[in-house]
Amino acid sequence: MKNAIESIQQEIFEVFHHLHRHPEISWEEVKTTEFLRQQLLQEGYRVQTFSDCTGVVGEIGTGSLTVALRADMDALWQEIGGVWQANHACGHDAHMTMVLGVAKLFNRIGYRPPGKLKLLFQPAEEKGKGALKMLEKGVVDEVEFLYGVHLRPIQELKSGYASPAILHGAAQMIEGEIRGVAAHAARPHLGVNVIEVGSTLVQELSHIHMDPQVPASIKMTRFHAGEKSANVIPDYAAFTLDLRAQTNEAMERLLERLHHVANGISLIYGADIHLDQGVRIVAAQVHQEAQSIMERAIIQTIGREKCAPPVVTSGGEDFHFYSVLKPTLKTTMLGLGCDLTPGLHHPAMTFRREDLLIGIEILARAIIETFQQATQGEKDVEHFVKKN
Structure with a gap:
């Protein structure tokens, strides 16, 4: 041969x-x-x-x-x-x-x-x-x-x-949106700043703990909020999340915890966080x-x-x-x-x-x-x- x-x-x-x-x-x-x-x-x-x-x-x-x-x-x-x-x-x-x-x-x-x-x-x-x-x-x-x-x-x-x-491993891409309330930057109490909501989301995602014997991770790979006006509290943000897990079962648990975190942050801030499951790859x-x-x-x-x-x-x-x-x-x-x-x-x-x-x-x-x-x-x- x-x-x-x-x-x-x-x-x-x-x-x-x-x-x-x-x-x-x-x-x-x-x-x-x-x-x-x-x-x-x-x-x-x-x-x-x-x-x-x-x-x-x-x-x-x-x-x-x-x-x-x-x-x-x-x-x-x-x-x-x-x-x-x-x-x-x-x-x-x-x-x-x-x-x-x-x-x-x-x-x-x-x-x-x-x-x-x-x-x-x-x-x-x-x-x-x-x-x-x-x-x-x-x-x-x-x-x-x-x-x-x-x-x-x-x-x-x-x-x-x-x-x-x-x-x-398994992979999941999430396309997300955050909708808050716009306000003058001098009056932040009248608005819901989507940048602050996004920052909290990043922090809380890092606190998701999975079985250490099964590799898994979740991280934000894109975030965009605000435009040219620096004195306006933005009311809309778009972001992307990348989820990885070595097994399909671990991916399901990771997704469950992501939605739990997003729902909790929405209640705390009075913001709307929408998650759209994009490309999914199985393990x-x-x-x-x-x-x-x-x-x-x-x-x-x-x-x-x-x-x-x-x-x-x-x-x-x-x-x-x-x-x-x-x-x-x-x-x-x-x-x-x-x-x-x-x-x-x-x-x-x-x-x-x-x-x-x-x-x-x-x-x-x-x-x-x-x-x-x-x-x-x-x-x-x-x-x-x-x-x-």
Whole structure:
């Protein structure tokens, strides 16, 4: 397999450089969708696109077992050199390259799965909505195993190492408003100052105590109140809260306490605090069988000593909606070490490109192992029936 990967190495890097040079933000991945569609057709896949959203699914083979690989497509919107633009600073260009690379590798080695293989290129991961859209489209309805992949920063995994699971945490964005009473700054007793209300909210949020064994945090990331007149007590403020928790249960408790605090402050000040739950990302629910298959694929590729334990990270990923909303789905994400610096979402993020080839081999071996395991299981059942 390694020789086959070396033979397509140049083609893989060309795919990556094309995707890297043509980033598109969430729900606008139009050219990316078309590029991937053409690549999948070239590799002999049946292709599905959608009339109302971006994204593309490639499918090959037939059979009772369906295995799928998922890659996210969207770039971030960032300021680079004083110019705001789309930028692949989260590695989605690498993820697409690896999933497409599996298709190219299988063709080169002549592998045809004894079942159905789906390659799912999903839009809008950064918005936390893309996986929900794909679930709505039914693209994983028949899927039994679903694998994902994500580059890991050097602080988590160095180049040459890989992890069979990424234990992402839950995330919740809250958009809030505070409505008070405007007044002359010389007569503060006649008004309700929304800045004071917001300040109290920040202080009380820091007093929310959770189980210290389960990481969780809540913090204000945006606050705007008042305009040009310095002698007016403002009566309106807008703010954003970012909530993180390592488990979905902890996130529910965090939300309950947030609403309790907001309601109490509203009563104390006579202000109206409105909270609107925005983007929600669920915490990882990894299936042990899928993780075990990925672990064996890592060991076969780079050796047991380079197979790291599951990565625990406070970051979020909408990949986990698939397993949470479809509990029968067996999922895990490959964490790929690649000396990624200075960090995910940094405008100047970079990583060791050669590690894409390791990721392709691991994912390919995981798929082959999954089909082999299912085929062996069918043979065992058939033998048992004949014997009895």
